[in-house]
Structures are given as structure tokens and as C-alpha cells.
Amino acid sequence: MNILFITACIFAFAMSQTCNSYTCGSLTAPACVAAPASGVVNVQACASGQYCAVLNPFGALVQTATNCETIPAPGPAPTNLPTGDTCTTNNQCQSSVCTKGACAPKAAMYATCALDDDCPVQGWCQKSNTTCMPTVAAGGACTPGQSITQTVPQCGYGAYCVNSKCVVPYSVANGDTGIPTTQGAAQWGATLCKSGAAAAGATNWFCVPAPKIQDAANLLTGYAAATTCTIVNTDAAGATTTTTTPAICGYNQNANYYCPWQAGDAPVATLLTSVNTVWAFVNSNCNPKSLGPTMCNAVASNSATSKLVPAVVQFSEIISGNALNIGALVANNAGCVKTTLTSMYWLT
Numbered sequence: 001m002n003i004l005f006i007t008a009c010i011f012a013f014a015m016s017q018t019c020n021s022y023t024c025g026s027l028t029a030p031a032c033v034a035a036p037a038s039g040v041v042n043v044q045a046c047a048s049g050q051y052c053a054v055l056n057p058f059g060a061l062v063q064t065a066t067n068c069e070t071i072p073a074p075g076p077a078p079t080n081l082p083t084g085d086t087c088t089t090n091n092q093c094q095s096s097v098c099t100k101g102a103c104a105p106k107a108a109m110y111a112t113c114a115l116d117d118d119c120p121v122q123g124w125c126q127k128s129n130t131t132c133m134p135t136v137a138a139g140g141a142c143t144p145g146q147s148i149t150q151t152v153p154q155c156g157y158g159a160y161c162v163n164s165k166c167v168v169p170y171s172v173a174n175g176d177t178g179i180p181t182t183q184g185a186a187q188w189g190a191t192l193c194k195s196g197a198a199a200a201g202a203t204n205w206f207c208v209p210a211p212k213i214q215d216a217a218n219l220l221t222g223y224a225a226a227t228t229c230t231i232v233n234t235d236a237a238g239a240t241t242t243t244t245t246p247a248i249c250g251y252n253q254n255a256n257y258y259c260p261w262q263a264g265d266a267p268v269a270t271l272l273t274s275v276n277t278v279w280a281f282v283n284s285n286c287n288p289k290s291l292g293p294t295m296c297n298a299v300a301s302n303s304a305t306s307k308l309v310p311a312v313v314q315f316s317e318i319i320s321g322n323a324l325n326i327g328a329l330v331a332n333n334a335g336c337v338k339t340t341l342t343s344m345y346w347l348t
Contacts, residue, residue, distance in 0.1 A: 021039060030067040030068040032053075039255060043336045045336045049070060053066055061249060061251070083102075083119060085296055121290075157288050168283045176206055180205075181200045186198055195264070199234065199235050210269070211234075213231060215230070220331050222247070222258040223247055228247070250328030257328075258331050293312050313345075329345075
């Protein structure tokens with residue numbers, strides 16, 4: 001059977017016969033979530049400076065009373081930041097120079113360097129001659145790292161050297177990736193694919209159309225009764241097959257069951273489009289050692305890409321951990337649920 005990056009997962013908790021509804025209610029402080037009563041879970045946003053002490057809202061439904069707690073004091077400001085990442089003081093930067101809100105490079109292009117972090121945002125430190133060299137654009141020639149699954153600074157932030165060519169994540173069209181199935185798991189192969197999904201061929205990984213729920217009309221509305229969801233998959237040869245997974249309960253206002261979102265479903269596909277745009281921008285405008293889109297000053301300074309960063313965070317929530325079930329958790333959230341239980345997705 002072909003291995004797909006995007007597969008249906010089932011929550012670890014036992015699914016009850018009926019779903020609870022998660023609605024906004026008036027609770028006595030410090031409570032933020034009440035225990036279920038008559039099929040209803042009341043939720044109340046915490047006061048400023050507090051958070052709802054739910055350990056992992058995306059891992060299992062919150063079914064017990066939970067209280068607000070004081071948000072811990074922030075830790076020390078980040079230090080040793082690479083060139084181009086956002087800073088406020090000189091001592092945060094590896095170069096010890098913070099200029100116009102970004103860490104300045106230690107070395108100019110073609111100057112002597114010791115680390116990739118020393119070089120300008122579009123440069124990397126070529127170790128063979130300890131010189132800052134310009135990064136290579138997507139599709140350009142490169143030297144593979146020790147492992148095909150490791151990013152290479154030569155190709156810019158987050159990119160890989162595949163078959164001696166720089167490849168930016170989520171950029172490869174459907175078809176043969178040229179990556180042997182013996183090198184890297186399906187999840188890694190899929191991070192290269194524009195669709196966000198990969199399937200195993202006879203010897204190589206193939207980018208394929210992403211799986212999707214067959215009944216797309218009810219993705220956001222759900223079902224009043226328990227049901228089975230049909231997932232349409234595409235294999236490396238282009239043939240479609242179907243698998244099934246149960247609809248699950250979530251943090252919804254209507255107590256419905258929802259199908260777990262797949263990478264090809266409209267809400268996720270829309271996010272992936274934004275991820276493609278941001279990743280391409282970060283690859284060519286941030287230091288190879290940047291701490292990522294939320295830290296790279298070039299992203300924050302660009303009104304178009306900065307607006308897309310929340311989509312990157314949302315997509316990250318979807319593809320990590322139990323997050324394939326996130327459709328059920330975020331569809332039809334009440335406002336208090338968005339700010340209290342699922343805020344990491346909504347960024348409220």
C-alpha cells in the first residue's frame with residue numbers, strides 16, 4: 001500500500017455516542033472551562049495577563065473543569081541571533097550590532113567568515129575557503145549535505161540540495177521527486193511537494209495530489225450524528241483509491257461530528273498557498289540560519305508577507321502531532337473558544 005504523508009489519524013480518547021457543544025458561558029473565576037453538563041461545555045475567556053491552563057488542547061477534547069492561571073513572566077530576550085533576525089539591542093545579536101531592528105552581519109559578502117550567521121542575509125559561509133558567498137536560487141547547482149534530508153545553507157533558508165539542485169519546501173510539482181524511498185520518510189518527501197503530499201513509487205517518492213474528504217460540502221458544517229468519512233487518495237501512478245476514517249467531535253458550537261481535514265481540503269489548501277509564498281520569500285530574503293518567518297526582520301518589514309505569517313503558524317499546527325484532526329477542533333469555534341482553547345491556531 002502506498003504511504004502518504006497526509007493520512008487519517010484517530011484521537012486517543014474514546015469517542016462518545018454524542019458530541020458536546022462548546023459555547024461561551026458565564027463562569028465563576030478563576031474557571032475558564034466547565035465540566036460537561038447536559039451535553040454543553042461552557043467556556044469563558046481569561047482576564048488579561050492570564051491563560052486557560054489546558055495542557056494540550058489539540059491532543060484530546062477538554063472534558064474537565066479547568067482554571068485560569070497567571071501567564072509566567074517572559075524569559076530573557078533571545079540572544080546570539082543570526083544576521084537579519086529581529087532585535088532591539090546589540091547584545092541580542094551574534095554580531096553585537098542591531099541596526100534598524102535587525103541584526104547586522106559580521107562580515108560583508110566575499111569577506112572572511114567562520115559561520116553562516118556571520119554573512120549577509122543572502123549569503124552563507126563556504127567552509128572550504130571561509131568566505132561569505134551568495135546563496136543559490138531555487139533550481140541552481142549545489143553540493144549535497146551529509147544527508148539528503150538536511151537543509152543546506154548554500155541554498156538559503158530552509159532549502160535542500162536534491163540531485164545537486166536547490167529545492168525550496170512546498171515547491172515541487174506533482175511527479176517524480178527524484179528522491180529514493182530509501183532516503184527519507186514520506187513526511188520529509190511531502191515537505192518538498194507543492195501539494196503537501198507524497199506517495200511511494202517503485203523506487204522514488206512522487207509528489208501527488210493531496211488527499212481530500214470526498215464530502216467536501218460538510219467540512220465546515222459537520223454532521224448531527226456519528227458518520228464515516230471517505231478520503232480520496234492518489235497513488236504514485238495517478239490512480240485514486242479511498243480509505244475511511246470516523247468523523248470526530250471537536251470544540252464546536254453545534255455538537256456535530258466533523259471529518260478530519262486533509263491536505264487537499266479547501267481550508268488546508270488555502271493555507272498551503274500562503275505557506276508557499278512565505279517560504280519562497282524567507283528562502284531568498286532571510287539568513288540561512290534565521291530562526292524562521294516569525295523572527296526574520298525582512299518578513300516583518302514586508303506588509304504582504306507579514307500578513308501571511310499567521311497562515312504559516314496555522315499550517316504548522318495542522319501538520320504536527322494530532323493536528324490532522326484540527327478541522328474538527330477549529331470548525332465553528334465560538335469566540336471564547338478561539339481565545340481560550342484554540343488560540344494557537346487562531347493567533348488571538
